[in-house]
Amino acid sequence: MFLDFKRWVTTWALTFAFSFPSANYPRRVIQLLQLFFYRARTDWIHKEKFGYWIAEDLKKNAKREAIQDRISEANVIILWVPGGGFRFDLGKLYTSTFATWIRALEADKGIKSMVFVADYKRGPEELFPAAIKDIGEIYHWLVETLQIDPKKIIIGGDDAGVAIALDTLLNKIDPSKKPAGMICASPYTGLEAGGESWRANLGLDVLNENSITRMENCYLGIENDDDDIIEYEGGLSPFAYLRESVQLGSILPGRMLFYLGGKEVLLEEGGILANRASRSGIQVMVVQEPSGIHLWSMLPDVLIKDEQVRQYVVDRFVEFVEGTIKK
Known part of the structure; x- marks a missing residue:
């Protein structure tokens, strides 16, 4: 009964947050959702200036030397760019999911891992390229300051976090230092x-046309009626990876x-990116759940009722990470 109520509240909160015009109320709703329903594994979290680390019982010894030792011992570091339509932060909702991934990797394959959930500037106060500058700085901090080999970094993102990660890879990360994998x-x-x-799927998912309009406005700014071309800082172009002339194999x-979820309005969008990546020579694994709505894989304990499906999601994650690190 409680799980059904949690599922209903989560679905309502996400639908409201993605579609409501102002950014302030959605941020408060997501914060309240996290506070009342997603507080598990807080002892796994250690805050940093760029975001926070997630690893088992991390709070027991959060000294800099101890954390650095765990980073050095880890076989894989997952840099996660959380979504939220460029307006709010969904990262804290995923802590239990990340914990499941971490434990499964070590239990099934003996792979030690840590997750770093990135913090970045969001619109409408901060428009493109503010977010990719932040993620680029975080990536260089991991590689240059913490001396993490890019070959053991997997970058991941959900929702709008994927667009930010893609723009960062294209504009802010040297291809010679790109991560080993991407989720x-x-x-x-x-x-x-x-x-x-x-x-x-319109009407079945938590996203609608208004959601996409809010996303665009909070990343790119509101379009002018006079059709003026917006010039972004540094001459950068958002979503430039969508151009067919861009060779994804060289940057990803x-x-x-x-x-991908079978009931997502963005299902086709994800499929297009996966297909282009595959044609560029990238090894692509696609996990599609017919009943899945937006973010189903990040909140499987709530949005997916079938336990076998939840286990399948974790198993494919472990398989992907093992193959990526071995490669």
């Missing part, structure tokens, strides 16, 4: 609303994992 969970990549998955990691 895209319910990815938003900047395509306009429309397509078969929109026609089939060599292996990618996609989590």
Whole structure:
């Protein structure tokens, strides 16, 4: 009974947050959702200036030397760019999911791992390229300051976090230092609303046309009626990876994992990116759950009722990480 109530509240909160015009109320709703329903594993979290680490019982010994030792001992570091439509932060909702991933990797394959959940500037107060500058700085901090080998970094993102990660890889990370792998969970990549998955799933998902409008406005700014071309800082272009002229194989990691839901309006969008990546020579693994709505793979304990499906999601994650690190 409680799980059904939690599922209903979560679905309502996400639908409201993604579609409400102002950013302030959605942020408060997501904060309250986290406070009342997603407080598990707080002892796994250690805050840093750029975000926070997640690892088992991390709070027991949060001294700098101890954390550095755990980073050095880890076989893989997952840098996660949390979504939230470029407006709010969904990262704290995923702590239990990250904990499940970490434990499964060590139990099944003996792979030690840590997750770093990135903090970054969000709109409408901060527009492109503020977010990718933050993620670029975090990536360089991991590689240059903490001396983490890029070959053991997997970058991941959900929702709008995928677009930010893609823009960062294109504009802020030297291809010679790109991460070993990438995870895209319910990815938003900047395509306009429309397509078969929109026609089939509109009304079944937590996203709608208004959600996409809010996302665009909080990343790119509100379009002017006079059709003036917006010039962004440094001459950068958002969503430039969508251009067919961009060779994804040269900027993206060599292996990618996609989590797509059969009831997502963005299902087709994720499929297009996966197909382009595959055609560029990237090894692509796609996990699609027919009943999944937006963010189903990040909140499986709540949004997926079938325990076998939840286990399948974890198993594919472990398989992907093992293959990426071995490669």
